[in-house]
Amino acid sequence: MKDILKGERVKEMRRKIIFVDIDNTLANTNAQLERLGIDISAYPANVPSELWSKDIFKSAEPIEPVINFVNAIHPHYKIVYLTAREGIYHELTLHWLEKNNLPIAPIVHTNGRDKGQFIQIFSSTEKVVGAIEDSPHEINSMIDAKEDLLLFVPDWEYNRHLEKGIRILLNNRKGI
Numbered sequence: 001m002k003d004i005l006k007g008e009r010v011k012e013m014r015r016k017i018i019f020v021d022i023d024n025t026l027a028n029t030n031a032q033l034e035r036l037g038i039d040i041s042a043y044p045a046n047v048p049s050e051l052w053s054k055d056i057f058k059s060a061e062p063i064e065p066v067i068n069f070v071n072a073i074h075p076h077y078k079i080v081y082l083t084a085r086e087g088i089y090h091e092l093t094l095h096w097l098e099k100n101n102l103p104i105a106p107i108v109h110t111n112g113r114d115k116g117q118f119i120q121i122f123s124s125t126e127k128v129v130g131a132i133e134d135s136p137h138e139i140n141s142m143i144d145a146k147e148d149l150l151l152f153v154p155d156w157e158y159n160r161h162l163e164k165g166i167r168i169l170l171n172n173r174k175g176i
Helices: 002-012 029-035 056-058 064-073 087-099 115-123 136-145
Strands: 019-020 078-083 108-109 127-133 150-154 166-168
Touching: 019 115, 029 064, 056 087, 056 166, 064 108, 064 127, 064 150, 064 166, 078 087, 087 108, 115 127, 136 150
Parallel strands: 019 078, 019 127, 078 108, 127 150, 150 166
Antiparallel strands: none
16 A cells, blocks of 8 residues: 555656636736726736735636636646745635635745746756746746747736736636
């Protein structure tokens, strides 16, 4: 029995990694910002730092097309959540992911660093094959870090100018 479990752990460790962003990829934080009167037509939106709060993250509605996609690929890939959210929101983020029936997986907080740096770091020891990301800046940093990265992009108005990635259509979202 221990050999079987050990084999499963080795198999799990060797699975290919897909990084998954959270805000405006899985959680519609844009809608929360709009409710507070923030203009989200330009990206990144000019959000005063004092507006970022637990309420914005806690109240964000799930983006179902992306959540369905993540749940569909999870049996075949190791998911790692890669978020620009500050680490103080770790427990709240974990709770939000669980509440919205997403796979339990590591959550990495970038602490202000480009996500491309994490692609490079993980790629030195792991098989990083893809990412799901909405931010134009982060998409570019990821592609710069790993040219052959398989990229899935939730289709928001602010990232349509990019020709990179496979689009995940969000036909129930404003401006789409």
